[in-house]
Amino acid sequence: MKNEVKREFSLRGRLTGALLAAVLLFALLQAAVTYRTARAETEALFDAQMQRIALSLSGGLAAGALNEADPPADSPAAQEMIIQVWRADGVMQYRSPLGRLLPPQTVIGFSDVAAGAERYRVYALRTATQVVQVAQHTEARRQMAGALALRAVLPVALLAPVLMLIVWWVVGRALGPIERARRQVAARRPDDLSPLPTADLPAEL
Numbered sequence: 001m002k003n004e005v006k007r008e009f010s011l012r013g014r015l016t017g018a019l020l021a022a023v024l025l026f027a028l029l030q031a032a033v034t035y036r037t038a039r040a041e042t043e044a045l046f047d048a049q050m051q052r053i054a055l056s057l058s059g060g061l062a063a064g065a066l067n068e069a070d071p072p073a074d075s076p077a078a079q080e081m082i083i084q085v086w087r088a089d090g091v092m093q094y095r096s097p098l099g100r101l102l103p104p105q106t107v108i109g110f111s112d113v114a115a116g117a118e119r120y121r122v123y124a125l126r127t128a129t130q131v132v133q134v135a136q137h138t139e140a141r142r143q144m145a146g147a148l149a150l151r152a153v154l155p156v157a158l159l160a161p162v163l164m165l166i167v168w169w170v171v172g173r174a175l176g177p178i179e180r181a182r183r184q185v186a187a188r189r190p191d192d193l194s195p196l197p198t199a200d201l202p203a204e205l
Contacts, residue, residue: 031156035152082102101115121136
């Protein structure tokens, strides 16, 4: 019969590897959930901001008053939002200076509108005298939401390596007595049958 060669394995290596894999998997799942949640909350925050802007403009302000409230043309605020105000008879009363012309909105509330080759998230509010449209570029909106979501994931990404180092240290600390016993046995001669020191050895060993 052929002699079977048993492969040696390290209890410390197996335990450390299993725990590190579990920590890494949990960190990835936590990061994914945090990212999706933060992104959804950011999108909802953008929608709420559009609603507030529409409500603030629904009091029938004149175009001159709206123009005075415009931010500078090269500011991020002017490039982020598109505002259009239509009278009840379909005549445009106001339009953001840099915004693309969007079609008159027939859907009241939130909708996605295509203007040329670009898409916009639009909120329309109808009053007795006018329709207020507030729009955001969909791609820019997604980029901003993604950037804010990544900031929320950053603590998880930073915590995972620290937790893995803690696991590695704890496992090494807990199995230290077994490693010392292994070295003591390996250093003995085959005919040395003197008792091994049992101080600090775990009950299982």
